[in-house]
Amino acid sequence: MAVDRRHDDFDLQTFFPYLVRIFYRAVSGSISDIYLSETGLGPPEWRIMVVLGPYRSMSAGEIVDNSSMDKVTVSRAIKKLTTAGLIRRDIDGNDRRRVALKLTQEGIEMWDLLIPLVKEREQQLLDGLSSEERRQLVELMAKVRTNAGRFSEQ
Amino acid sequence: MAVDRRHDDFDLQTFFPYLVRIFYRAVSGSISDIYLSETGLGPPEWRIMVVLGPYRSMSAGEIVDNSSMDKVTVSRAIKKLTTAGLIRRDIDGNDRRRVALKLTQEGIEMWDLLIPLVKEREQQLLDGLSSEERRQLVELMAKVRTNAGRFSEQ
């Protein structure tokens, strides 16, 4: 009458993707705390500010390519940032579908405020890791990412 | 007439939280590919299946504590899983607010199907990393997570 209880054993607390998730949430939460409390920007708006920076000028599509966000999210965030006066949209003379995006003076000032804070937090996150360990961590994450690419998009 | 262009320099491609984000997205996408195509479960439902496992019985609140999801998401996912016949809800005799959750036979069968697949994918993600490197990666993520805890909830 004994039921077969032979299942694959599985421990969530050591399951790698789970560890990655709680790691990611800790890190991203730690950064979003800053730009949220400091400016009220949401994650997509923040990411656009950051890929743009004080010098660069990019199209919406280039931002998509450099931010791992999708078209729609980027388009909406651009609208918000424009309304808030943080970026300027200049329609391209040659190709009138393209819009060149640039931080305004006000946007640059916000960038200047935020960047030192998030860089400081970045260092705090890496506290207690030697530079060799930091290098390793980044390298290992990159390796895993390469593996994911190979096994997913068949 | 020269404008002051002395801004903090910042490179997104080496910004640690950005690297963590694309790393996380690669890993979680790689796993969700599997349970999505194999079962149609969404991430919250999958996570509950996994924390529960074939033996354990937990309350909704315990699942919240063990899954880094919030109350509402868990409550809704439980409803879906119950409707789908994958988990059973037993109201606690002593405390009638509590509901003990358990996988049904059908839920266990799905678990038995999925776990070997995701464990295989886990290994594929870690392909090319020595066991020493795997240990290091996990340990370094844990360190960063500890740091995040210290600096965030002031």
Place this chain on the structure above:
DNA sequence: TGACATTAGTTTTTTTTGAAACTAATTTCC
């Protein structure tokens, strides 16, 4: 014991996000 606080979980409302369809501009190539 009985008002007040707490806890478990759900429902409602609002905000975010993502997928699909769409518009407008440009390219391709016959």
Place this chain on the structure above:
DNA sequence: GGAAATTAGTTTCAAAAAAAACTAATGTCA
């Protein structure tokens, strides 16, 4: 030169998630 295909970006619509308010049950302590 102009129909067909492609590209950039937006809008619309549907699904997911987060926040807030709520219900029901239990605990506390005067």
